Amino acid sequence: MVDLSSALKASAENVEEKLKSILSTDDAPERRLIEAMRHAVLGGGKRLRPFLTLQCAGLFGVADQSALRTACAIELVHCYSLVHDDLPAMDDDDLRRGRPTVHKAFDEATAILAGDALLTLAFGVLANPATHANPGVRADLVAQLAKAAGGHGMVGGQMIDLQAGQEDLTIGAITRLQRLKTGALIDFACHAGAILGRAPEPAREALRGYAHDLGLAFQIADDLLDVEGSEDETGKAVGKDKSANKATFVEILGPERARAQATLLATQAADHLAMFDKKADLLRDVARFVVERRH
Amino acid sequence: MVDLSSALKASAENVEEKLKSILSTDDAPERRLIEAMRHAVLGGGKRLRPFLTLQCAGLFGVADQSALRTACAIELVHCYSLVHDDLPAMDDDDLRRGRPTVHKAFDEATAILAGDALLTLAFGVLANPATHANPGVRADLVAQLAKAAGGHGMVGGQMIDLQAGQEDLTIGAITRLQRLKTGALIDFACHAGAILGRAPEPAREALRGYAHDLGLAFQIADDLLDVEGSEDETGKAVGKDKSANKATFVEILGPERARAQATLLATQAADHLAMFDKKADLLRDVARFVVERRH
Numbered sequence: 060m061v062d063l064s065s066a067l068k069a070s071a072e073n074v075e076e077k078l079k080s081i082l083s084t085d086d087a088p089e090r091r092l093i094e095a096m097r098h099a100v101l102g103g104g105k106r107l108r109p110f111l112t113l114q115c116a117g118l119f120g121v122a123d124q125s126a127l128r129t130a131c132a133i134e135l136v137h138c139y140s141l142v143h144d145d146l147p148a149m150d151d152d153d154l155r156r157g158r159p160t161v162h163k164a165f166d167e168a169t170a171i172l173a174g175d176a177l178l179t180l181a182f183g184v185l186a187n188p189a190t191h192a193n194p195g196v197r198a199d200l201v202a203q204l205a206k207a208a209g210g211h212g213m214v215g216g217q218m219i220d221l222q223a224g225q226e227d228l229t230i231g232a233i234t235r236l237q238r239l240k241t242g243a244l245i246d247f248a249c250h251a252g253a254i255l256g257r258a259p260e261p262a263r264e265a266l267r268g269y270a271h272d273l274g275l276a277f278q279i280a281d282d283l284l285d286v287e288g289s290e291d292e293t294g295k296a297v298g299k300d301k302s303a304n305k306a307t308f309v310e311i312l313g314p315e316r317a318r319a320q321a322t323l324l325a326t327q328a329a330d331h332l333a334m335f336d337k338k339a340d341l342l343r344d345v346a347r348f349v350v351e352r353r354h
Numbered sequence: 355m356v357d358l359s360s361a362l363k364a365s366a367e368n369v370e371e372k373l374k375s376i377l378s379t380d381d382a383p384e385r386r387l388i389e390a391m392r393h394a395v396l397g398g399g400k401r402l403r404p405f406l407t408l409q410c411a412g413l414f415g416v417a418d419q420s421a422l423r424t425a426c427a428i429e430l431v432h433c434y435s436l437v438h439d440d441l442p443a444m445d446d447d448d449l450r451r452g453r454p455t456v457h458k459a460f461d462e463a464t465a466i467l468a469g470d471a472l473l474t475l476a477f478g479v480l481a482n483p484a485t486h487a488n489p490g491v492r493a494d495l496v497a498q499l500a501k502a503a504g505g506h507g508m509v510g511g512q513m514i515d516l517q518a519g520q521e522d523l524t525i526g527a528i529t530r531l532q533r534l535k536t537g538a539l540i541d542f543a544c545h546a547g548a549i550l551g552r553a554p555e556p557a558r559e560a561l562r563g564y565a566h567d568l569g570l571a572f573q574i575a576d577d578l579l580d581v582e583g584s585e586d587e588t589g590k591a592v593g594k595d596k597s598a599n600k601a602t603f604v605e606i607l608g609p610e611r612a613r614a615q616a617t618l619l620a621t622q623a624a625d626h627l628a629m630f631d632k633k634a635d636l637l638r639d640v641a642r643f644v645v646e647r648r649h
Contacts, residue, residue: 088527089510089534090469091517096505143470148462168445169464175438176505178470182477183500186493195489198481205478209566210391210471215384218467222386232383239384 063344070113071106077131081184095165095173100138103156107277108248109347110132114342115266118335119256125191127253129200132184134291136243137207139177142170144217169302178208191255198252207247216240228306234275236298237308241281242274249273265331269342272328277349279321282307284353321350358639365408366401370425370538376479389461390468391475392426395433398451402572402644403428403543409637410544414551420486424495424546427479431503432539434472437465439512473503486550487643494549500540511535523601527568534578537569544568562628564637567623572644574616577602579648581609616645 082097084090103202105208109130114264146167150190153163162337183198184190199344206212216239223236253263286309309317328346377392379385383573404425410497411421440447440455441462448458459464479485480495511534544565548558581604604612623641627634 086508087506088514088530090506092505092513094512131416131646143466146466148466167514168441169513171438171443172509172516174470175434175473176509178473179500179504179509182496183504186481187499188493193489194493196456198483198489198496201477201481205474205481209474209478210384210387211382214467214471214474215382215387218464219383219389219465221467222383230543235383258516311355336454 061341062297063348065342066341067105067110067348071104071112073127074106074109074134075101075313075341077127079136079277081131081135081180091165091169092172092176094160095169096177098158098164099142099173100163101134104134104138106134106207106346108137108244110271110345111245111248111273111342112251114345115252116255118252118262119258121255124189124190124197125255126252128184128187128190129255130248132181132190132204133244133251134246135177135181135184136213138202138346139174139181140178140208140213140217140244142174146170149217149221149275179197180260196254196257200251203250203254208235212243212333213241214237216243223306228309228311230311231306233306237275238271239280241278242271245274245277246270254265262334265334267330269328269346272324272331273346273349276321276324276328276346279308280319280350280352283314283317285309311337318350325350358635358636358643361636362400362405362643365400365405366399367424368408368422369404369429370396371400372422376426376430376475377530380579386460386464386469387467390456390464391472392452393429393459394437394456394472395467397545398453399429399530401429401627402640403539404433404609405640406540406543406548406637407506409634409640410547413547413552413557413633414553416550419484420550421547423479423485424480425483425543427476427495427499428539428543428546430472430479431499431508434469434476435503435512435539435612437469437472444512444516450514452516452566460565491549494595495546497550498545499542502538507538508536509536518601523605523606525606528601528603528606529603532570532573536565536573540569540572541565556602557629560629563626564623564641567626568621568641568644571616571619571641574603574612574619575645575647578612578616579610580604613645620645 078100082093082100084093086096112130112133113126116129120257141155144150144163145155146162154160161173162169170244181204182201186197190200191197208214216236219236220240220274228236246267249266250263253266307321312320323348329343332342373395377388379388379392396434399464400522401573407428408427433611436450437456439445440450443459448453449455453459455465476499477496480499481492484494485495503509514531516536523531541562544561546559567633577613603615607615620641627637
């Protein structure tokens with residue numbers, strides 16, 4: 060049996076290598092932009108979303124290269140969203156993964172452009188024939204990513220989150236906010252494996268259920284880390300949600316009930332995977348991992 | 355013979371209608387974002403890039419719906435780039451098309467997110483089966499747009515432009531800058547028509563030549579307007595290039611030689627279209643129009 064932490068490490072290394080080659084530098088006058096993109100993407104992160112894509116693709120025997128390129132495209136989108144979220148006009152963070160954020164290491168204009176270019180690149184990677192021989196699969200990946208990451212997906216969630224401090228959100232409204240802000244891209248990370256593998260509907264349905272519960276568990280755990288974690292452990296500023304008066308699950312439920320809810324969701328997530336038998340063991344382990352992690 | 359200004363007007367109306375339906379509002383909590391996107395996109399602009407796509411698609415008998423959706427996707431990218439360029443950290447403009455820029459009408463965070471969502475939406479529109487029945491065509495549109503708009507395309511050009519004030523650029527370097535910053539998307543606007551129409555290589559080559567010369571002519575004319583135009587005519591602040599110490603064609607060549615160069619390029623652009631005979635008359639007219647326009 061493969062151990063999750065070794066599997067995560069091996070996967071993160073593969074993703075890092077591929078991201079490096081996708082973000083290769085040259086001597087063009089726009090190299091400052093490429094350097095900022097590399098700063099945003101390389102050398103860090105758990106690479107959780109790519110891991111989900113690789114594991115889900117593995118359930119359907121998808122070719123390594125297809126899965127890896129798709130996983131990288133999703134990580135590019137995740138990284139662009141962090142670069143823009145960290146900007147002074149947004150969350151105004153100086154630290155990310157223990158390093159200066161892009162607008163600190165470079166400047167604000169470069170950070171805006173680097174985010175834009177990363178998002179654009181993600182779509183370019185998916186649409187490239189190297190990602191999958193079947194253009195229908197490529198076009199579907201692009202369409203689904205656009206939906207997950209767009210105005211009624213991740214960016215929409217970020218918009219609601221920015222306004223959330225101004226009003227008291229119900230648990231239903233927070234759930235929707237988080238479904239969009241972090242859930243949609245996690246859903247797509249799983250769904251992409253099924254698209255690549257042209258999986259039958261029952262398998263897609265199972266992965267949708269898994270991704271849905273995993274995404275919420277992940278977000279609650281993240282809120283708990285913001286309350287309970289230390290800056291050293293998380294590599295970013297903590298206690299920000301409270302000081303920004305942001306509505307979170309922890310704020311409404313209290314830490315104990317929030318932790319119980321996260322654990323329940325993680326168990327539920329794993330339960331969706333019955334049909335995949337042992338092949339989904341690492342995905343089950345991930346569900347436990349996201350609620351137990353300390354960073 | 356159809357007159358260019360009526361053709362531009364009719365085309366802009368069709369594009370406006372379609373953009374409205376693409377950017378439809380609802381009562382979702384993220385509606386502020388959609389409103390900001392609509393502010394950025396609707397109610398203005400010459401819609402020059404969509405016109406190019408529609409005209410080029412027309413050379414190959416592309417279905418109206420395919421051409422119109424693709425034209426709208428390109429306009430979404432153009433509008434997103436304006437929203438981000440106008441931000442305080444970038445060009446810091448308060449006025450666009452005679453109206454407050456998005457960060458003025460809303461706020462900075464909303465402008466950043468609206469730009470992100472518009473870019474994402476553009477790819478979603480292209481990848482949607484409604485745009486073309488052939489998924490290979492859709493995937494190709496996405497791949498080529500990503501190239502034109504990305505780090506070695508439009509965004510790369512914007513990066514170089516931001517640094518340009520700091521150094522004296524040669525005419526070669528400015529040409530490269532403009533090829534990326536405005537040329538790449540104009541190229542794609544023309545090329546998209548050929549992709550949709552599965553045009554043979556000689557036709558693509560002709561359109562590449564046309565788009566190349568048109569893009570440069572357009573940019574020189576734009577620089578001239580910044581020097582010679584009035585705020586009333588252009589609907590945006592003028593004289594900004596000089597005050598920002600930006601390297602432009604006009605700065606290096608002087609207004610007279612710059613105008614002569616733009617006129618020459620416009621003639622050259624039209625000359626590339628010989629093989630299309632009368633079908634390309636409006637595209638020839640556009641080349642003249644971009645250098646003669648007062649706004």
